[in-house]
Amino acid sequence: ILNVEQSPQSLHVQEGDSTNFTCSFPSSNFYALHWYRWETAKSPEALFVMTLNGDEKKKGRISATLNTKEGYSYLYIKGSQPEDSATYLCAFKSSGSARQLTFGSGTQLTVLP
Amino acid sequence: GAGVSQTPSNKVTEKGKYVELRCDPISGHTALYWYRQSLGQGPEFLIYFQGTGAADDSGLPNDRFFAVRPEGSVSTLKIQRTERGDSAVYLCASSPGQGPTYEQYFGPGTRLTVT
Numbered sequence: 001i002l003n004v005e006q007s008p009q010s011l012h013v014q015e016g017d018s019t020n021f022t023c024s025f026p027s028s029n030f031y032a033l034h035w036y037r038w039e040t041a042k043s044p045e046a047l048f049v050m051t052l053n054g055d056e057k058k059k060g061r062i063s064a065t066l067n068t069k070e071g072y073s074y075l076y077i078k079g080s081q082p083e084d085s086a087t088y089l090c091a092f093k094s095s096g097s098a099r100q101l102t103f104g105s106g107t108q109l110t111v112l113p
Numbered sequence: 114g115a116g117v118s119q120t121p122s123n124k125v126t127e128k129g130k131y132v133e134l135r136c137d138p139i140s141g142h143t144a145l146y147w148y149r150q151s152l153g154q155g156p157e158f159l160i161y162f163q164g165t166g167a168a169d170d171s172g173l174p175n176d177r178f179f180a181v182r183p184e185g186s187v188s189t190l191k192i193q194r195t196e197r198g199d200s201a202v203y204l205c206a207s208s209p210g211q212g213p214t215y216e217q218y219f220g221p222g223t224r225l226t227v228t
Binding site: 004006031032034036041042043044046049051089091093099100101102103104105106 | 116117144146148153154155156157158161163168169172204211213214215216217218219220221222
Protein backbone atom coordinates (compact mmCIF):
# COMPACT_ATOMS: atom_id res chain seq x y z
CA ILE A 1 0.00 0.00 0.00
CA LEU A 2 1.47 3.35 -1.06
CA ASN A 3 1.41 6.07 1.57
CA VAL A 4 1.09 9.68 0.41
CA GLU A 5 0.86 12.24 3.21
CA GLN A 6 0.09 15.94 3.02
CA SER A 7 0.51 18.57 5.68
CA PRO A 8 -0.97 20.63 7.04
CA GLN A 9 -4.50 19.28 6.68
CA SER A 10 -5.90 22.81 6.61
CA LEU A 11 -4.50 26.30 6.65
CA HIS A 12 -5.89 29.83 7.03
CA VAL A 13 -3.77 32.73 5.83
CA GLN A 14 -4.32 36.43 5.31
CA GLU A 15 -4.48 37.92 1.82
CA GLY A 16 -0.97 38.81 0.72
CA ASP A 17 0.76 36.16 2.86
CA SER A 18 2.97 33.56 1.25
CA THR A 19 2.47 29.95 2.23
CA ASN A 20 3.66 26.45 1.51
CA PHE A 21 2.50 22.87 1.94
CA THR A 22 4.26 19.53 1.99
CA CYS A 23 3.61 16.25 0.21
CA SER A 24 5.58 13.15 1.22
CA PHE A 25 5.60 9.96 -0.82
CA PRO A 26 7.57 6.71 -1.12
CA SER A 27 11.14 7.32 -2.31
CA SER A 28 11.29 3.98 -4.15
CA ASN A 29 9.69 3.17 -7.53
CA PHE A 30 9.14 6.86 -8.25
CA TYR A 31 7.54 7.65 -11.62
CA ALA A 32 5.86 11.06 -11.31
CA LEU A 33 4.35 13.50 -8.81
CA HIS A 34 1.25 15.52 -9.69
CA TRP A 35 -0.23 18.57 -7.98
CA TYR A 36 -3.90 19.47 -8.38
CA ARG A 37 -6.02 22.38 -7.20
CA TRP A 38 -9.64 21.54 -6.38
CA GLU A 39 -12.25 24.19 -5.75
CA THR A 40 -15.62 23.19 -4.37
CA ALA A 41 -18.14 22.10 -7.06
CA LYS A 42 -15.48 22.25 -9.79
CA SER A 43 -13.16 19.75 -11.45
CA PRO A 44 -9.71 19.19 -9.97
CA GLU A 45 -7.35 21.37 -12.00
CA ALA A 46 -3.89 20.09 -12.90
CA LEU A 47 -1.12 22.39 -11.68
CA PHE A 48 2.13 20.49 -12.21
CA VAL A 49 3.57 17.14 -13.23
CA MET A 50 7.07 16.57 -11.94
CA THR A 51 9.29 13.66 -12.87
CA LEU A 52 12.95 14.50 -12.14
CA ASN A 53 14.71 14.92 -8.82
CA GLY A 54 15.34 18.61 -8.29
CA ASP A 55 12.53 19.68 -10.64
CA GLU A 56 11.12 23.12 -9.99
CA LYS A 57 7.96 24.23 -11.73
CA LYS A 58 6.21 27.60 -11.68
CA LYS A 59 2.80 28.85 -12.78
CA GLY A 60 2.15 32.48 -11.92
CA ARG A 61 2.38 32.86 -8.13
CA ILE A 62 2.44 29.10 -7.54
CA SER A 63 5.59 27.01 -7.66
CA ALA A 64 6.62 23.50 -6.67
CA THR A 65 9.82 21.61 -5.95
CA LEU A 66 10.57 17.90 -5.98
CA ASN A 67 13.01 15.71 -4.03
CA THR A 68 12.62 12.10 -5.12
CA LYS A 69 15.55 10.80 -3.06
CA GLU A 70 13.95 11.78 0.24
CA GLY A 71 10.36 11.54 -1.01
CA TYR A 72 8.89 15.01 -0.67
CA SER A 73 7.52 17.90 -2.70
CA TYR A 74 6.70 21.44 -1.62
CA LEU A 75 4.03 23.68 -3.11
CA TYR A 76 4.51 27.42 -2.59
CA ILE A 77 2.00 30.21 -3.10
CA LYS A 78 3.39 33.74 -3.11
CA GLY A 79 1.12 36.65 -2.12
CA SER A 80 -2.01 34.54 -1.51
CA GLN A 81 -5.31 35.86 -2.86
CA PRO A 82 -8.86 34.85 -1.83
CA GLU A 83 -9.27 33.10 -5.20
CA ASP A 84 -6.42 30.75 -4.19
CA SER A 85 -8.77 29.23 -1.60
CA ALA A 86 -9.12 25.55 -2.56
CA THR A 87 -7.95 22.08 -1.63
CA TYR A 88 -4.48 21.29 -2.97
CA LEU A 89 -3.91 17.62 -3.71
CA CYS A 90 -0.69 15.84 -4.52
CA ALA A 91 -0.71 12.49 -6.27
CA PHE A 92 2.09 9.96 -6.65
CA LYS A 93 2.56 7.73 -9.66
CA SER A 94 4.61 4.59 -9.00
CA SER A 95 6.62 2.78 -11.63
CA GLY A 96 5.04 -0.38 -10.27
CA SER A 97 1.54 0.73 -11.24
CA ALA A 98 2.31 3.50 -13.61
CA ARG A 99 -1.20 4.35 -14.65
CA GLN A 100 -3.10 5.10 -11.48
CA LEU A 101 -2.53 8.07 -9.17
CA THR A 102 -2.30 7.63 -5.40
CA PHE A 103 -3.54 10.80 -3.76
CA GLY A 104 -2.83 12.41 -0.44
CA SER A 105 -5.79 13.68 1.54
CA GLY A 106 -5.12 17.27 0.55
CA THR A 107 -4.39 20.62 2.18
CA GLN A 108 -7.43 22.87 2.44
CA LEU A 109 -6.32 26.49 2.05
CA THR A 110 -8.50 29.44 3.04
CA VAL A 111 -7.24 32.92 2.19
CA LEU A 112 -8.95 35.59 4.28
CA PRO A 113 -9.46 39.02 2.70
CA GLY B 114 -12.38 22.52 -26.00
CA ALA B 115 -14.81 20.50 -23.93
CA GLY B 116 -13.46 18.95 -20.79
CA VAL B 117 -14.48 15.75 -19.03
CA SER B 118 -18.16 15.73 -18.16
CA GLN B 119 -20.00 13.56 -15.67
CA THR B 120 -23.69 12.95 -15.15
CA PRO B 121 -25.57 13.21 -12.94
CA SER B 122 -23.83 15.81 -10.79
CA ASN B 123 -25.76 14.57 -7.76
CA LYS B 124 -27.53 11.28 -7.13
CA VAL B 125 -29.51 10.30 -4.05
CA THR B 126 -30.60 6.69 -3.86
CA GLU B 127 -31.95 4.29 -1.29
CA LYS B 128 -29.89 1.48 0.17
CA GLY B 129 -30.15 -1.61 -2.00
CA LYS B 130 -30.87 0.20 -5.26
CA TYR B 131 -28.84 0.08 -8.48
CA VAL B 132 -27.13 3.22 -9.84
CA GLU B 133 -25.25 4.15 -13.00
CA LEU B 134 -22.80 7.02 -13.23
CA ARG B 135 -21.71 8.30 -16.63
CA CYS B 136 -18.42 9.82 -17.79
CA ASP B 137 -17.76 11.57 -21.12
CA PRO B 138 -13.98 11.90 -21.55
CA ILE B 139 -12.12 14.44 -23.63
CA SER B 140 -12.41 13.48 -27.30
CA GLY B 141 -9.46 11.40 -28.46
CA HIS B 142 -8.26 10.43 -24.98
CA THR B 143 -7.63 6.71 -24.93
CA ALA B 144 -7.12 6.31 -21.18
CA LEU B 145 -10.01 6.68 -18.75
CA TYR B 146 -9.94 6.39 -14.97
CA TRP B 147 -12.51 6.23 -12.18
CA TYR B 148 -11.69 7.39 -8.66
CA ARG B 149 -13.79 7.70 -5.51
CA GLN B 150 -13.37 10.35 -2.84
CA SER B 151 -14.85 9.73 0.58
CA LEU B 152 -15.20 12.52 3.13
CA GLY B 153 -11.88 13.71 4.51
CA GLN B 154 -9.78 11.57 2.19
CA GLY B 155 -8.07 11.99 -1.14
CA PRO B 156 -9.46 10.34 -4.27
CA GLU B 157 -8.88 6.56 -4.41
CA PHE B 158 -8.32 4.67 -7.65
CA LEU B 159 -11.07 2.31 -8.78
CA ILE B 160 -10.49 1.24 -12.39
CA TYR B 161 -8.53 2.17 -15.50
CA PHE B 162 -9.51 1.65 -19.16
CA GLN B 163 -7.18 1.70 -22.12
CA GLY B 164 -9.53 1.86 -25.11
CA THR B 165 -12.47 -0.46 -24.53
CA GLY B 166 -10.84 -2.84 -22.10
CA ALA B 167 -10.42 -2.57 -18.35
CA ALA B 168 -6.64 -2.71 -18.03
CA ASP B 169 -6.61 -2.49 -14.23
CA ASP B 170 -9.66 -2.97 -12.00
CA SER B 171 -7.69 -3.63 -8.83
CA GLY B 172 -9.29 -0.69 -7.02
CA LEU B 173 -12.90 -1.85 -7.29
CA PRO B 174 -13.89 -2.56 -3.69
CA ASN B 175 -16.08 -5.63 -4.39
CA ASP B 176 -18.18 -7.31 -7.07
CA ARG B 177 -21.06 -4.88 -6.61
CA PHE B 178 -19.00 -2.40 -8.64
CA PHE B 179 -18.60 -2.77 -12.39
CA ALA B 180 -17.61 -0.39 -15.17
CA VAL B 181 -17.80 -0.51 -18.95
CA ARG B 182 -16.50 1.49 -21.88
CA PRO B 183 -17.97 -0.35 -24.87
CA GLU B 184 -16.88 1.98 -27.67
CA GLY B 185 -13.71 3.33 -26.13
CA SER B 186 -15.21 6.71 -25.30
CA VAL B 187 -18.08 7.10 -22.79
CA SER B 188 -17.81 5.01 -19.64
CA THR B 189 -20.46 3.95 -17.15
CA LEU B 190 -19.75 2.96 -13.55
CA LYS B 191 -22.43 0.64 -12.22
CA ILE B 192 -23.09 -0.06 -8.57
CA GLN B 193 -25.49 -2.84 -7.54
CA ARG B 194 -27.22 -3.19 -4.17
CA THR B 195 -25.90 0.16 -2.96
CA GLU B 196 -24.81 0.51 0.66
CA ARG B 197 -24.50 3.64 2.81
CA GLY B 198 -20.71 3.24 2.70
CA ASP B 199 -20.82 3.79 -1.06
CA SER B 200 -21.69 7.45 -0.45
CA ALA B 201 -18.84 9.47 -1.94
CA VAL B 202 -17.84 11.72 -4.84
CA TYR B 203 -17.09 9.59 -7.89
CA LEU B 204 -14.53 11.23 -10.17
CA CYS B 205 -13.70 10.36 -13.74
CA ALA B 206 -10.49 11.38 -15.50
CA SER B 207 -9.13 10.93 -19.01
CA SER B 208 -5.65 11.13 -20.43
CA PRO B 209 -4.15 11.13 -23.94
CA GLY B 210 -1.45 8.66 -22.92
CA GLN B 211 0.17 6.67 -20.14
CA GLY B 212 3.70 8.05 -19.78
CA PRO B 213 4.94 9.84 -16.65
CA THR B 214 4.31 13.37 -17.91
CA TYR B 215 0.75 12.80 -19.12
CA GLU B 216 -1.86 14.66 -17.12
CA GLN B 217 -5.11 13.13 -16.02
CA TYR B 218 -7.93 15.59 -16.69
CA PHE B 219 -10.77 15.31 -14.22
CA GLY B 220 -14.49 15.87 -14.46
CA PRO B 221 -16.44 17.65 -11.72
CA GLY B 222 -17.57 14.38 -10.17
CA THR B 223 -20.88 12.77 -9.23
CA ARG B 224 -21.85 13.09 -5.59
CA LEU B 225 -23.61 9.85 -4.62
CA THR B 226 -25.63 9.73 -1.42
CA VAL B 227 -27.09 6.42 -0.29
CA THR B 228 -29.82 6.82 2.33
